[in-house]
Amino acid sequence: MTEATRILEAIQGGEKHASADLLLVVYDELRQLAAQKLACERPGQTLQATALVHEAWLRLTASGDSQWEGRGHFFAAAAEAMRRILVENARRKSRPGTEATPASGCGRGGAGLWPAFR
Numbered sequence: 001m002t003e004a005t006r007i008l009e010a011i012q013g014g015e016k017h018a019s020a021d022l023l024l025v026v027y028d029e030l031r032q033l034a035a036q037k038l039a040c041e042r043p044g045q046t047l048q049a050t051a052l053v054h055e056a057w058l059r060l061t062a063s064g065d066s067q068w069e070g071r072g073h074f075f076a077a078a079a080e081a082m083r084r085i086l087v088e089n090a091r092r093k094s095r096p097g098t099e100a101t102p103a104s105g106c107g108r109g110g111a112g113l114w115p116a117f118r
Contacts, residue, residue: 004071012067019061022074027053030078037082047089056081 003025010018034049034056041047059081060066060074068074 002071004074008068008070008074019066023057026074029075030056033075033079034082037079037086041086042090047086052082052085055085059085 004022007018007022007025011022030053031049034052038045038047038049038052056078060077068077
């Protein structure tokens with residue numbers, strides 16, 4: 001059993017301070033995930049991997065009743081939180097009447113990552 005899995009089980013068991021321990025254990029992997037997500041973004045992206053990790057962490061732990069079924073489930077939830085943050089950031093930055101340029105070589109060939117906002 002990995003350290004992350006043990007801590008996730010402690011969180012499910014109601015241990016209050018286990019979330020802080022989890023962040024210490026998975027932080028580097030979350031940064032790598034964030035860097036991969038950001039590499040697929042348009043040039044000129046101002047959000048940095050550290051900020052993306054921190055925002056995703058806040059979203060994942062905000063409710064206080066997070067129930068992850070294991071390490072894989074946790075990282076899938078983190079990836080989804082990061083994706084949503086990036087989408088929200090892109091929408092906020094887009095101006096009416098302009099189209100965003102799709103990212104190339106990432107995800108599903110860039111398709112759907114940067115839809116035209118009309």
